[in-house]
Structures are given as structure tokens and as C-alpha cells.
Amino acid sequence: MPKTRIPAVGSEGWFTEDGEGPALLGTRCTTCGTVFFPKAGFFCRNPDCDGSDFEEVRLSRRGTVWSYTDARYQPPPPFVSASDPYQPFAIAAVQLADENMVVLGQVASGFGLDDLRVGAEVELVVEPLFEDDESVQVIWKWKPTDGGRR
Numbered sequence: 001m002p003k004t005r006i007p008a009v010g011s012e013g014w015f016t017e018d019g020e021g022p023a024l025l026g027t028r029c030t031t032c033g034t035v036f037f038p039k040a041g042f043f044c045r046n047p048d049c050d051g052s053d054f055e056e057v058r059l060s061r062r063g064t065v066w067s068y069t070d071a072r073y074q075p076p077p078p079f080v081s082a083s084d085p086y087q088p089f090a091i092a093a094v095q096l097a098d099e100n101m102v103v104l105g106q107v108a109s110g111f112g113l114d115d116l117r118v119g120a121e122v123e124l125v126v127e128p129l130f131e132d133d134e135s136v137q138v139i140w141k142w143k144p145t146d147g148g149r150r
Contacts, residue, residue, distance in 0.1 A: 008080075008129045008137040014038055015126065015140045016058070022126040023061055024103065024140060027054035035059070035099050059103075061124045062145070063094040066102050068116045080137070082130045090115075092142045094122055108143035121145045 007014065014037075015024050026037035029044040031051025037059060044051040074086040081087075090107035107116065108125050122142040129139045 003131060004135045005128075005138050006135050008139045011139055015124075017126050017138070020058070021061060022124050022140065023058040024124065026057050026059050026099070028057045029054055035101065037099075037101060037103055059099055060097040063096040063103070063122060063142075065092050065116055065118055065120045065122060065142075066095045067093040067118065068107070068113065070113055080130050082128070092116060092122060094142050106139065106141045108141045111144055115144050 005017070006012075013025060015022060024037055025039065026035050027039040027041070028035045029040065029046065029049060029051040030053045032044060032046050032049040034044060034046040034049065035057060036045055036054075039056070040054055042052065044054075068090060070088050070090050072088050074081055090112045091104060092107050093102050093104050095102050107122075109127055121144070123145050125141050125143045126138050127141050129137045131137065
């Protein structure tokens with residue numbers, strides 16, 4: 001019996017894996033049109049707007065690498081390492097194609113610092129972060145679209 005795929009700790013409602021493909025989920029203020037990620041819920045974070053109504057929106061699945069680094073040291077809880085002992089991983093700050101906002105995330109499995117460069121195109125994927133006896137905990141990651149090789 002396959003295990004249930006669920007969002008990892010802290011990311012429930014931040015992304016979807018529906019039939020249209022994986023996507024980050026944000027909100028758009030119905031007053032000023034500003035898009036937010038993670039979702040806004042009580043008030044518009046745009047200082048020039050007093051809106052408080054939002055609609056859920058799917059964000060761009062592609063973007064360009066704005067910056068990147070690696071996590072040489074294990075992050076503190078609630079982070080759960082996918083390996084024991086801990087294995088460093090790459091992190092990319094990606095400027096989304098349509099929204100022009102920067103979203104941080106891990107880089108897809110099998111890719112590291114040598115596969116990234118500022119301005120390179122990446123796409124959103126959803127991959128396992130870790131699994132337990134009942135479920136597979138998943139998270140969004142950024143995957144280089146050209147194979148990433150320099």
C-alpha cells in the first residue's frame with residue numbers, strides 16, 4: 001500500500017500537487033492586486049493598501065536564480081534531516097517569472113552548487129523531504145531546467 005504524501009512541517013497550504021502540476025499557492029489582494037507568498041490572511045502587506053480580502057492564486061512554476069548557497073550545517077528544529085548523518089544541500093532564491101517576487105527553497109535532489117548560476121532558469125518540483133512509517137513528507141524544491149550543468 002503506497003504511503004500518503006503530505007506537506008512537510010510548516011508548509012501545509014503553501015503548495016499543491018494537483019492535476020495541473022506542482023505550484024506554490026499564494027494570495028492576491030482583491031483591493032490592490034498585490035500577490036503574496038506565503039499567503040496573506042488578515043490584512044494586505046502592501047503599506048499603501050488597506051485591503052483585507054484575498055483570493056488564492058497559483059504562482060509561476062518557473063523563475064530565475066537570484067542567488068544561491070548551501071546549507072553546510074543542519075538547520076535547527078523543526079527541520080528534519082533526510083539523511084543520518086546530515087548531508088548538506090543547495091538552497092536557491094528564485095525570482096518568479098510572473099510575480100517578480102523571490103522565493104527561497106531547496107534545490108532538487110541530484111543538483112548542487114555546481115549546477116547553479118545566477119540568472120539560470122529553474123522550475124518547481126515537489127520531492128520527498130523524509131518519510132516515516134505512515135507517510136512521505138514532501139516539500140517544494142527548485143530544479144534547473146537545462147540540467148543545470150555549467
